[in-house]
Amino acid sequence: MVDVKYRIGIWRKLIDLLHTQKFWMNQIADDLGLTPQMAKALHEIPVAGSVTMKELADELWCDASNATGLIDRLEARGLVERRPSERDRRLKCVVLTTAGKRLRRKIEERFNESPPAIAALSDADKRTLCEILERALENAAQQREQGTT
Numbered sequence: 001m002v003d004v005k006y007r008i009g010i011w012r013k014l015i016d017l018l019h020t021q022k023f024w025m026n027q028i029a030d031d032l033g034l035t036p037q038m039a040k041a042l043h044e045i046p047v048a049g050s051v052t053m054k055e056l057a058d059e060l061w062c063d064a065s066n067a068t069g070l071i072d073r074l075e076a077r078g079l080v081e082r083r084p085s086e087r088d089r090r091l092k093c094v095v096l097t098t099a100g101k102r103l104r105r106k107i108e109e110r111f112n113e114s115p116p117a118i119a120a121l122s123d124a125d126k127r128t129l130c131e132i133l134e135r136a137l138e139n140a141a142q143q144r145e146q147g148t149t
Helices: 004-020 022-031 036-044 053-060 064-076 098-111 123-146
Strands: 080-084 092-096
Touching: 004 022, 022 036, 022 098, 036 053, 036 064, 036 098, 053 064, 053 092, 064 080, 092 098
Parallel strands: none
Antiparallel strands: 080 092
16 A cells, blocks of 8 residues: 555646646647637537537636636637537537637647656656556546546
């Protein structure tokens, strides 16, 4: 069993690593002419299909008014469109336009690149880290399905 020092330290180190890479993530958005929030919103909208405004707000960890402001700005740039939901016409869904799909693919390409802190690791360390993170994500998915998160 891992002692308390490591159980606490592992999560804190992951959070710290993510925070240290904020500049890198902001640079990706800036390179594409977006704010980080706009890039994240575009990334969360499926290439094929739609997402409701509520689902988008939940994915962005923000309230509906913030998601609405982001979508307003993306819509003004011709990257997304609002449409009534096919399931419930009271709900608004967001879909990517052709230009939005192109930009989302660029975001996806850039988000798939390793940030400098990860790129500097050895190939063996990258493989090990990837395997560990995949198992953690599988655990998280199972916990979500069981309603324990």
